[in-house]
Amino acid sequence: MDQELKKPGKADRTRAAILAAAQQLFAGQGYELTTVRDIAAIADIDPAMVIRYFGSKDELFARAAVFNLKLPDLSKAERSEIGETLVRHFLSLWEGENANGAMPILLRSAASNKTAANKLREIFMGQVLPALTHAGGRSGAAERAGLVSSQLLGLALCRYVLKLPPVVGLSQDMIIREVGRTIQRYATGEQ
Amino acid sequence: MDQELKKPGKADRTRAAILAAAQQLFAGQGYELTTVRDIAAIADIDPAMVIRYFGSKDELFARAAVFNLKLPDLSKAERSEIGETLVRHFLSLWEGENANGAMPILLRSAASNKTAANKLREIFMGQVLPALTHAGGRSGAAERAGLVSSQLLGLALCRYVLKLPPVVGLSQDMIIREVGRTIQRYATGEQ
């Protein structure tokens, strides 16, 4: 289970506590408003430990904001179901059991933190764009990826960050159906 | 032209300079990262004047972030052109001649500043939702407004804040055509 082996000594537990507290706060109020002292208070340790274990606030943020889209192989999916497949994938990634909340973390801080903004750019340029290239051919892949990104990130922004009531209230089924159709058209040009 | 009348005394000019500098910085790096001293430096005045003229950094932000969607009356538009009309309207509002950049200001700070987040919520709840209620009937208006908001805000986020290259590269025509179709479907349920 563990990656660095050894018994789960005391150090590892406080390390994990710090990371959990950091993720909670970064996701809730973004990078700038989250202080090392707040993180330490929630993790119930000394602020100095945060620095000792992670080097700096910046490095801690980088650790707290790692995540992978793990996009499914769209070339194997039914072509007519690419949209719904993608939306379903993102929804389960964002609010499924294994969701680690990294998306809100990035989205909340991307507006003012360059590390977060770059990470978001990398994710969508490096994963969404190639996936769509495979799915719909090379021509216009950039445009299609841009449109897809705008809809998916907009959904995440309204639902998890701004928490616009009408968007929060949307059922997963409705999102999959309606947004899925949009993504389908953007991705394939059909309809 | 002026609203408070009187000759445009020296005070009004520095007031305007402060506001312009504030808008520039708020739009570029958000509320938290923008300091009163930075604003003063760009406006080429003393930091104390910023407070003297606007009371506090918070009040200055509130002044810098006022704007109105001025949504067209959708009930009078061709029903089949609601989507394109809306997208065209937002594009000209965001990057037309009279664009004041208030949208990036709000969007960039909304993630961490409650004033900005509330303002965004108010705008979309108070203007987009009613407009769609008129346009497509009362039933499901909230859901439709939510979907429309997610696409429009996502577009603004990717294009002006995150500056994702594929989204920045989209031509206005393409946006009007492609996103317009999405908005059309969300707003009317047609297609």
Added chain:
DNA sequence: TGCATTTGTCAACACTTGTTGACATTATGC
């Protein structure tokens, strides 16, 4: 001219920030 108001300058305040180093405490291996 003189006076009063407006406009601007300067230094400092109280506070918070990330980060550091010296020291105490606890656990581990011999």
Added chain:
DNA sequence: GCATAATGTCAACAAGTGTTGACAAATGCA
């Protein structure tokens, strides 16, 4: 047992924050 390393505590630092008040310069009016 002891020595050594790991882990935690504490106080302080330098820098930067929004904001304030006392004072100087400029401007307009009589």
